[in-house]
Amino acid sequence: MTEVPVTDVPVIDVNVYLSQWPFRRLPLDDTPRLVAKLRERGVTQAWAGSFEALLHEDLGSVNTRLAEECRTHGGERLLPMGSVNPVLPDWEEQLRRCHEDLGMQGIRLHPNFHGYGLQSPACIELLEQATARGMLVQIAVQLEDPRTQHPLMQVPAVDVSPLTSLLAENPQLQELRLILLNSQRSVRLPLLGELAQKGKVFVDIATQEGVGGVEKLIQSVPVERILFGSFSPFFYFEAAELKLRESPLGGALRRAIASDNAAPLVARIHSTPPPN
Amino acid sequence: MIWDLHCHLSGVAGQTPGERIARLLDYADRMGVERLCFFMGMQWSTDPTPDDFRRENDEVLEAISGHPNRCYGFVYLNPKHEQESLDELERCIANGPMVGVKLWTAERCSEQSLDALVRRAGELKALIYQHTWLKVGGNLAGESTPTDIAILAARHPEVSLVCGHTGGDWERGIRAVRNSPNVSVGIGGSDPTAGMVEMAVRELGAERVIYGSDIGGRSFASQLGKVYGAEIRPTDRTQILGGNLKRLLTPIFRDKGYAL
Numbered sequence: 102m103t104e105v106p107v108t109d110v111p112v113i114d115v116n117v118y119l120s121q122w123p124f125r126r127l128p129l130d131d132t133p134r135l136v137a138k139l140r141e142r143g144v145t146q147a148w149a150g151s152f153e154a155l156l157h158e159d160l161g162s163v164n165t166r167l168a169e170e171c172r173t174h175g176g177e178r179l180l181p182m183g184s185v186n187p188v189l190p191d192w193e194e195q196l197r198r199c200h201e202d203l204g205m206q207g208i209r210l211h212p213n214f215h216g217y218g219l220q221s222p223a224c225i226e227l228l229e230q231a232t233a234r235g236m237l238v239q240i241a242v243q244l245e246d247p248r249t250q251h252p253l254m255q256v257p258a259v260d261v262s263p264l265t266s267l268l269a270e271n272p273q274l275q276e277l278r279l280i281l282l283n284s285q286r287s288v289r290l291p292l293l294g295e296l297a298q299k300g301k302v303f304v305d306i307a308t309q310e311g312v313g314g315v316e317k318l319i320q321s322v323p324v325e326r327i328l329f330g331s332f333s334p335f336f337y338f339e340a341a342e343l344k345l346r347e348s349p350l351g352g353a354l355r356r357a358i359a360s361d362n363a364a365p366l367v368a369r370i371h372s373t374p375p376p377n
Numbered sequence: 378m379i380w381d382l383h384c385h386l387s388g389v390a391g392q393t394p395g396e397r398i399a400r401l402l403d404y405a406d407r408m409g410v411e412r413l414c415f416f417m418g419m420q421w422s423t424d425p426t427p428d429d430f431r432r433e434n435d436e437v438l439e440a441i442s443g444h445p446n447r448c449y450g451f452v453y454l455n456p457k458h459e460q461e462s463l464d465e466l467e468r469c470i471a472n473g474p475m476v477g478v479k480l481w482t483a484e485r486c487s488e489q490s491l492d493a494l495v496r497r498a499g500e501l502k503a504l505i506y507q508h509t510w511l512k513v514g515g516n517l518a519g520e521s522t523p524t525d526i527a528i529l530a531a532r533h534p535e536v537s538l539v540c541g542h543t544g545g546d547w548e549r550g551i552r553a554v555r556n557s558p559n560v561s562v563g564i565g566g567s568d569p570t571a572g573m574v575e576m577a578v579r580e581l582g583a584e585r586v587i588y589g590s591d592i593g594g595r596s597f598a599s600q601l602g603k604v605y606g607a608e609i610r611p612t613d614r615t616q617i618l619g620g621n622l623k624r625l626l627t628p629i630f631r632d633k634g635y636a637l
Binding site for chain 1: 388389401404407408510511512513514545546548567568569570571572575590592593594595596597598599600601602603605606607608
């Protein structure tokens with residue numbers, strides 16, 4: 102094998118980023134080149150957050166640029182996932198703009214970069230409002246190996262354990278559709294399985310490691326809750342793609358993870374905002 | 378042609394080394410990996426006693442025994458136990474089937490206590506794989522950095538060394554070994570962070586970059602993805618996936634009569 106054959110099923114990649122990683126340039130951090138790569142690898146849709154959202158405080162402009170970048174270079178292939186920081190003033194307006202002005206179907210949260218816990222009242226309020234709007238919520242649990250972070254910027258992984266009680270006890274979060282991105286380095290597989298039982302929680306495979314890793318993930322998390330995520334362009338896209346080959350999944354499971362599980366998640370967005 | 382420098386008997390079920398390697402080879406088959414180098418046993422010790430490393434090496438010997446011309450062993454040693462390690466080199470390489478040396482975290486490799494081992498490994502034409510990391514939170518006491526291996530390499534310019542994990546923090550690791558022509562980087566056992574392979578090829582040349590997976594803790598997929606996803610020339614990719622490892626192992630393979 103001198104090249105990786107294109108996956109034989111359509112792919113929805115739920116975990117890509119646009120703009121530039123703060124600490125180095127990445128080979129595909131230019132949107133047209135990233136889109137060309139995704140097209141070449143058979144990706145029919147990619148859900149994109151913005152690296153700018155990690156450190157910028159003017160998230161309104163970050164989200165506007167993200168939406169514009171997706172529209173200009175991705176057409177229907179790129180789906181923007183806006184960023185909201187519930188610690189900042191007037192975050193409710195940022196959420197409204199994402200939904201109503203920019204037509205975003207979901208948001209991507211970075212609680213560790215933004216400095217709040219999932220049990221904080223502001224975060225719970227944000228999750229409730231996003232749920233009421235029918236928006237998807239993605240939480241990026243960890244971006245970089247903590248051992249190789251910049252010495253002045255050591256960011257711990259998001260502690261997802263509060264979700265267990267939140268999802269079980271908060272009736273307003275019953276319909277929350279939550280995707281944990283890059284979770285497997287810091288979250289044990291049994292906890293991911295437990296979260297999938299408590300609510301509509303999904304995980305991607307970008308950081309699923311170990312030989313036959315996807316096979317192992319399926320033993321803890323129901324296969325219908327597993328999504329294809331590459332974490333491109335921070336990770337090489339092929340790393341995730343090859344995981345679907347390494348585990349002996351069979352066509353139906355491979356297709357489910359590659360796209361079938363993700364497709365319905367963006368079909369239920371409210372066309373108009375719900376009443377307050 | 379894919380040759381994997383960095384494999385362990387872990388990550389799969391199996392009560393015996395033979396059961397484990399059989400399962401690992403199922404995955405290797407799926408991924409097109411032709412030959413694999415294994416080191417360390419079914420339970421690891423970071424600072425092994427002589428009994429520990431002999432037991433681990435026995436397990437590797439048992440595992441590879443059923444797969445000649447496909448699976449190879451690197452002998453695990455501890456420089457703190459110099460004479461016992463020299464004896465183990467003789468047992469496993471000079472008088473046994475192994476083709477390389479694995480050094481982990483017992484002692485930093487810049488220490489002069491490694492010199493006798495490295496000299497003898499060089500005489501046997503064995504390839505030396507030295508684990509290295511640069512952890513922002515601090516390394517283990519005996520854990521080597523790429524700078525340590527550069528110091529060792531300068532004392533033994535005729536011996537081929539591999540800087541394991543490219544130091545983890547590869548942007549620093551590659552720089553640290555750039556001026557050590559007898560040091561290659563092993564790219565396995567870290568996140569598939571884009572740009573790693575491109576920088577290694579740019580700074581070291583493709584001939585000093587070697588694919589390895591670090592299975593079963595890592596996947597073949599994530600580590601092969603580094604090579605397939607890198608924006609490099611097809612000839613570079615061929616070298617990294619197997620050509621370089623084959624070249625470095627050719628002298629000892631010839632001595633042992635192994636097929637190339």
